[in-house]
Amino acid sequence: MADRTIKVAQLARVEGEGALKITIRDGAVKQAELNIFEPPRFFEAFLRGRAFTEPPDICARICGICPVAYQMSAVHALEAALGVTVDGPLRALRRLIYCGEWIESHGLHVYMLHAPDFLGYQGAIELARDHADIVQRGLDMKKAGNAIVALVGGREVHPVNIKVGGFYRAPRRRELQGLVDQLERGRDAALATVRWVAGFDFPDCERDYEFVALRHPAEYPFNEGRLVSSRGLDLAIADYPQHFQELHVAHSTALHSQRAGGGHYFLGPMARYSLNFDRLPALAQDAAKAAGLGPVCRNPYRSIVVRAVELVFAFDEALRLIADYVEPDQPAVPCEPRAGTGHGATEAPRGMLYHRYRLAADGTIEDAVIIPPTSQNQPTIEDDLKSFIGGWLDMSDEALRWRCEQTVRNYDPCISCATHYLRLDIDRA
């Protein structure tokens, strides 16, 4: 059949609601559209008029999978507006809770959302019928990540302990020590995960992406750094608006992003890894090499291996942070309202998340802008579909549909976030 349409009416194993429509004409892919139809919730609108202290609680509700990322980008943007710097043990605690969220989110994606595609299972529940021990290993890692978030943040989903300036209550050293055994077991499980996923079959697909991620002088990035790209971009976070733009397209309630001047770009674990390989601890670098990864990875199907390497990093980093933790004198740096604009970008599990707030003199929010990673990746996901599926047109509709879904899931798209969601239509006419 030279002409056909492949539709995925509801994408599964993604966070939120989306669909895909692929149009094939004369044996070639004419169009690939990732539809995001998650109903809009208008966070940027109702943030206007709220107090500068409120975004950590409110923005968390954009996404139940990565609330810490929303809280972190929000507090950094607001602290930039207020001229406040948070360092020392409070900064370390922020890295620690972010480790917890990466572990929870990557553990969920690698084992429950993505691995079933490589092994031909509908989902992790089906995978668990044949391989209960493997799925339980993933769940145990996820649980360890949640244990960090719950201890530092108060609970797993929508932590309550994060505020502008730091925390409401800083954990005691002995409380954090209680996590060590579980995290050491988790680090071993993460190393086993790298070996496990390295043995999957990967389609031979590479593209020359422009990777964008934060880069920090000494650390693998979470909260701070410059925005860099594989094509030479190197900016302060506050310069983001001059170099990136958002577009509103008809098939999506998510706003697409592109580089000013038009190029699409790639965010997330593969971008972070490829731009920051030298910042990984030796344990994670060695695991990556043994899994056959070079210092740069351009095959998006191998992103599952990169996520597993980041799991090794996150466990290792969490253990380091706990070993070095010194209880702070006070749980937060005092913050006084003042007029100003602040920008914040941090590395959510799915990639860079940008926030900007403009405050009035009394600290009231006059304007808020939130640009989640999935809406920035959406054009790149569509480009992947367009360029890869041409080689698979002899597949049955069902096989092709599944492969397209897998291609989308490479990005761990969070459609709840992007609405600022998915369905697959393959149109072969």
Place this chain on the structure above:
Amino acid sequence: MAETGTRPKLAVWKFASCDGCQLSLLDCEDELLAVAGAVEIAYFLEATRAEVAGPYDLSLVEGSITTAHDAARIKAIRQASKRLITIGACATAGGIQALRNFADVRDFISIVYARPDYIETLATSTAIAEHVKVDFELRGCPVNKHQLLEVLAAFLRGRQPATPGHSVCVECKQRGNVCVMVAHGTPCLGPVTHAGCGAICPAYDRGCYGCFGPMESPNMAALNHWLARLGVDQPTIARLYGTFNVNAEPFRAESQRHGG
């Protein structure tokens, strides 16, 4: 493991939400595989692409109704479900996105989107119970995963779930917290907020911000009196009630009365 077809069929549905409440089910890392053995997961897009046709013995519904399409979809889901439980503040009260109910949604659309003509949405965000009959409402933004397991177990065994309707204050005393309002003068919604979280906020030295919504018969006047004594101004009280349960009475009325 029982054969497909003999176990009760469970479906998990999503409307306007953050996915946090359904994630709470996947966050039951120690119980998840046992739950998947006890029920047939017939529809749960976040976890599996497999779909089993209805009818369903139990539907869990996350999220609020914000589009005409979703208003029709919840009716079809109700018809296909023997029992229907809402999970979380979005499904039970309309969620934080119900803040649009008190503004002009056209203003909201134009703030976020360059092309308002591409956006289809209702002027309000409403609870599931405003559209169809609901058998049980579980509170929280997000729900507490232990309460979620309790509700699942209760419905599978045909008994009432044990989810007390008293206030967060009671849980705070049970946990042995120092009262943040009495001891530190920190404004706290614990006296009027539905229990279920385990009094997390006071345990972390902050006031409760009401994410489980109003308890049964709250004494709003007494708390307002306290807040006034602590010097909390009117707009702050309006915002305090005007968050994740802003469309739940009496939080709605208090938020409006204080200028929200």
